[in-house]
Amino acid sequence: MEVTLSIIKADVGGFVGHSDVHPELRKRCVEHLDKAKKDGMIIDYCQGEVGDDIAMIMTHTLGIENEKLHKFAWDTFTSMTEVAKEYGQYGAGQDLLVDAFSGNLKGMGPGFAEMTFEERPAEPILIFLADKTEPGAWNMPLYKMFADPFNTIGLVIDPSMHEGFRFEVLDLIGERKIIFNLPEEMYDMLVFIGSPSRYVIKHVFRKNSDEPVAVTSTQRLFLMAGRYVGKDDPVMAVRSQSGLPAVGEVLEPFAFPHTVAGWMRGSHHGPLMPVGVEDDTPTRFDGPPRVVSLGFQLKDGKLIGPRDMFADISYNNARQIALDAADYLRRHGPFEPHRLPQEEMEYTTMPNVMKKLKDRFEAVD
Numbered sequence: 001m002e003v004t005l006s007i008i009k010a011d012v013g014g015f016v017g018h019s020d021v022h023p024e025l026r027k028r029c030v031e032h033l034d035k036a037k038k039d040g041m042i043i044d045y046c047q048g049e050v051g052d053d054i055a056m057i058m059t060h061t062l063g064i065e066n067e068k069l070h071k072f073a074w075d076t077f078t079s080m081t082e083v084a085k086e087y088g089q090y091g092a093g094q095d096l097l098v099d100a101f102s103g104n105l106k107g108m109g110p111g112f113a114e115m116t117f118e119e120r121p122a123e124p125i126l127i128f129l130a131d132k133t134e135p136g137a138w139n140m141p142l143y144k145m146f147a148d149p150f151n152t153i154g155l156v157i158d159p160s161m162h163e164g165f166r167f168e169v170l171d172l173i174g175e176r177k178i179i180f181n182l183p184e185e186m187y188d189m190l191v192f193i194g195s196p197s198r199y200v201i202k203h204v205f206r207k208n209s210d211e212p213v214a215v216t217s218t219q220r221l222f223l224m225a226g227r228y229v230g231k232d233d234p235v236m237a238v239r240s241q242s243g244l245p246a247v248g249e250v251l252e253p254f255a256f257p258h259t260v261a262g263w264m265r266g267s268h269h270g271p272l273m274p275v276g277v278e279d280d281t282p283t284r285f286d287g288p289p290r291v292v293s294l295g296f297q298l299k300d301g302k303l304i305g306p307r308d309m310f311a312d313i314s315y316n317n318a319r320q321i322a323l324d325a326a327d328y329l330r331r332h333g334p335f336e337p338h339r340l341p342q343e344e345m346e347y348t349t350m351p352n353v354m355k356k357l358k359d360r361f362e363a364v365d
């Protein structure tokens, strides 16, 4: 059957500060999801979360960017915001940037990643949810999964993967997109995706099909709001096995906790630490950034799972490296490269400081 997987997420209030989600918000979210399932709008759901972000993972047959489903998500976040206000949660309604819903969630604040595909006889899917970072955080892992033979040996020895994959890359500032064929255009693509604050991988496709095998959320709140309103805390879904990277090949990139932007005030670099759901609460300096992975087998659109993929002890070393890297970077205090470069601070307090001091700068000969 043809099924659509939608992950729609938002931060509508943190417990405490920006570190976690209050159980009552979770409860309200599940009530809405349960009703949507009983009403037959969605086939199945799983409520996921990381840090202060709640994600609704849903399967249905409505297709992507469906008005009815997006409206449901908006109404659910609005309802959760009421709970957040009632319990005095921090930043209640933070990601709901507009007053009323219209059409679909594009430009409204909540993030979403959706894909429609023909469910295979066995369909393993991995969902990734990250906090204190931005959509470009998925660039390096996706590149490794689908293009790097040192990560994915299937690219070398599985005849059904040997041709490589196609990557759709968005230019978030120029508002345009391009498709790269890999491995042929690997060097060209790396020129762009190596700048993850601007260029982000949106989809991965097989060479011979337009059906996506991976999708990410790509909204940048500051571009929508014109000011800093929190980081974008992205989500991603990756299909796996039988001609696609194996589950272990999809997870392997996260054994290296690469440096991402988004720690403390969205203004610092830090390591992306893979954690089990028990440890999805960023507290040290509001971080470090972290990622959880929920694994599912799909069956007639039903989400059989989740399995908490990074709870595995084989990620302990990655966590230790992340903690050591966090110590190292923290010692830079307000200096780059811990703090983001000036251009990327554009929507924080930096412009105000500049404005205040602008008349005191003197020309030099």
Ligand code: F6R
Pocket: 017, 018, 091, 132, 133, 230, 231, 262, 263, 264, 265, 266, 285, 286
């Ligand atoms: C980072 C994040 C936090 C906040 C910080 C300040 O993405 O969410 O680090 O930026 O706690 O928050 P405010 O400005 O709300 O006091």
Ligand code: MG
Pocket: 011, 013, 014, 017, 018, 052, 091, 094, 230
């Ligand atoms: Mg928050």
Ligand code: MG
Pocket: 011, 018, 051, 052, 053, 131, 132, 233
């Ligand atoms: Mg968050």
